Amino acid sequence: MFVDEIKLKVIAGAGGNGCTSFRREKYVPMGGPNGGNGGKGADIIFTVDKGLKTLIDLRYMKTIKGDHGEHGKGSNQYGKNAEDIIVKVPLGTTITDLDTGLIIADLVNDGDSVVVAHGGRGGKGNKAFATHDNPAPKFSENGAPGEIKLIKCELKMLADVGLVGLPSVGKSTLLSQISASKPKIAAYHFTTLSPNLGVVKLKNGKSFVMADLPGLIEGASEGVGLGDKFLRHAMRTRILCHILDMAGSEGRNPIDDYNIIRKEIEKYDEKLGKKYEIIVANKMDLDGFNDNLEKFKKEYPKKEVFSISAMNNEGISELLEFIGKKLDEIEDNHLYEDSEYLTHLEFVFKEEKPYTITKKDNIWVISGDKIEELFKMTKFNEDEAVLRFARKLKGMGVEDELERLGAKRGDEVQILDYIFEFKE
Ligand SMILES: Nc1nc2c(ncn2[C@@H]2O[C@H](COP(=O)(O)OP(=O)(O)OP(=O)(O)O)[C@@H](O)[C@H]2O)c(=O)[nH]1
Ligand SMILES: [Mg+2]
Numbered sequence: 428m429f430v431d432e433i434k435l436k437v438i439a440g441a442g443g444n445g446c447t448s449f450r451r452e453k454y455v456p457m458g459g460p461n462g463g464n465g466g467k468g469a470d471i472i473f474t475v476d477k478g479l480k481t482l483i484d485l486r487y488m489k490t491i492k493g494d495h496g497e498h499g500k501g502s503n504q505y506g507k508n509a510e511d512i513i514v515k516v517p518l519g520t521t522i523t524d525l526d527t528g529l530i531i532a533d534l535v536n537d538g539d540s541v542v543v544a545h546g547g548r549g550g551k552g553n554k555a556f557a558t559h560d561n562p563a564p565k566f567s568e569n570g571a572p573g574e575i576k577l578i579k580c581e582l583k584m585l586a587d588v589g590l591v592g593l594p595s596v597g598k599s600t601l602l603s604q605i606s607a608s609k610p611k612i613a614a615y616h617f618t619t620l621s622p623n624l625g626v627v628k629l630k631n632g633k634s635f636v637m638a639d640l641p642g643l644i645e646g647a648s649e650g651v652g653l654g655d656k657f658l659r660h661a662m663r664t665r666i667l668c669h670i671l672d673m674a675g676s677e678g679r680n681p682i683d684d685y686n687i688i689r690k691e692i693e694k695y696d697e698k699l700g701k702k703y704e705i706i707v708a709n710k711m712d713l714d715g716f717n718d719n720l721e722k723f724k725k726e727y728p729k730k731e732v733f734s735i736s737a738m739n740n741e742g743i744s745e746l747l748e749f750i751g752k753k754l755d756e757i758e759d760n761h762l763y764e765d766s767e768y769l770t771h772l773e774f775v776f777k778e779e780k781p782y783t784i785t786k787k788d789n790i791w792v793i794s795g796d797k798i799e800e801l802f803k804m805t806k807f808n809e810d811e812a813v814l815r816f817a818r819k820l821k822g823m824g825v826e827d828e829l830e831r832l833g834a835k836r837g838d839e840v841q842i843l844d845y846i847f848e849f850k851e
Contacts, residue, residue, distance in 0.1 A: 428483055430482045430486050433482050434525065435489070436491070436576070436577050438471075438544065438575045439471050440492075440494045441468045442467055442495065442549040442570025444550045445462060445549065445550035446463050446504075446552045447462045448460070448501035459563065460553040460557050461501055461502055462500075463506065464499045465505075468493060468495050468548075469510060470544065474513055474515060474539070474540035475515075475520070475538060477518055494510065495509060497509070499552040518585055521581045522580055529767060531576075535663075548570070550571070550804055565811050566815065567806065568812075571800055571803070572800060572803050587636050587665055588635060588667075588668055590637060591668070593672070593679075596671060596672040597670055605625070608625030608639070610623040621657070635751070638664065640657045641653045641657045645690075645691070646691075662696065663762055665702070665753075666703050669688060669707065671709065673709060673723065673734070674710040682722060703757055704730075706723075709735055711735060711742065720734060733745060733749065782794065782797060782823065786832075790840070790846065791849065802843055836849060
């Protein structure tokens with residue numbers, strides 16, 4: 428089965444907790460701190476596997492979760508890092524962050540890989556907190572939480588040329604004549620149910636990839652027939668080959684057919700509508716072809732039209748030669764703009780405050796990734812850890828900001844599910 432879109436939740440592993448521990452030695456009542464750091468949590472990494480053709484392996488995975496890092500131990504023993512999780516996806520997979528709608532990565536080269544969710548760092552053990560002023564700290568940190576993301580994976584195949592048209596116009600027949608691909612060919616509509624790729628070798632030694640897409644019909648953009656969803660596989664192409672049954676062998680009018688498909692393409696995506704288009708007038712072996720062709724050329728005098736019989740392998744070499752020439756002229760297009768990537772957002776918000784304060788039911792609620800992470804990494808059963816937390820909040824300007832907003836001594840302040848009193 429062909430699957431080209433899935434949604435997933437990815438949860439990277441949390442870091443292991445740091446350890447609070449002291450050396451025990453004979454005659455030394457309280458030795459120095461020796462609690463080790465926790466290990467890093469598992470990253471969730473997506474990587475290209477050229478052997479994969481669809482996203483089917485991910486279909487039933489609702490969530491992908493990484494292990495947490497090992498906790499640190501006494502005697503300066505560090506926790507081990509968790510093993511990263513590698514998720515294999517086909518070439519041409521776009522990964523989008525569903526919260527922002529921005530692209531995390533577009534994996535278009537063999538070997539491309541991306542960390543979609545970062546594992547949390549290990550918490551520091553008390554040994555790591557020893558300073559001149561506090562040589563024997565009685566606290567350590569919890570591991571940082573792993574990133575959690577809701578993502579969409581979308582396969583948009585890599586092809587140079589896309590074959591589009593109504594059902595039964597001969598798209599699969601053409602691909603089977605010019606490549607080693609053997610798509611199913613039959614006289615009924617919607618013979619092709621998912622895209623086929625074929626490598627076409629040219630006489631000059633160059634080659635290109637052609638995608639044979641399932642047939643479109645009027646209303647495809649509203650889901651009629653197989654719908655227009657397979658057009659996503661034409662998004663990376665540089666040339667559209669629009670195939671017409673120019674003989675009108677099913678009693679249709681090729682000019683109407685052309686307009687129907689153009690409308691669906693333009694509705695699907697503006698960029699797709701602007702791609703260079705070649706008209707392939709097929710079925711020249713049948714009656715009525717020449718009359719229709721003449722009418723079509725009159726209606727569209729500027730269109731590049733090639734007459735072929737895909738079935739009888741006629742006219743095809745001229746078409747291929749022309750495609751080869753055009754591909755040399757038309758530059759590789761980037762499917763996405765820089766501003767569509769998540770990195771763009773990080774850049775825009777870099778200078779933002781690491782927290783926000785809102786008042787809800789008379790409680791001051793402090794939220795924000797940075798402050799919540801600090802909260803989760805604090806061991807509230809250790810007094811020194813709590814003091815350090817308070818100091819850090821102060822350092823981040825939380826106290827000043829609360830005061831500025833009108834918080835009074837004794838007001839309740841909440842971070843995640845923890846409520847405490849505000850003291851200046
Ligand atoms: N006479 C004639 N018949 C052709 C020609 N090319 C294709 N056909 C026939 O048209 C029918 C449909 O061909 P396909 O290649 O399956 O058409 P398609 O466009 O891939 O159709 P879908 O996969 O349903 O969208 C088959 O019976 C082919 O034999 C041609 O050049 N001349
Ligand atoms: Mg077909």
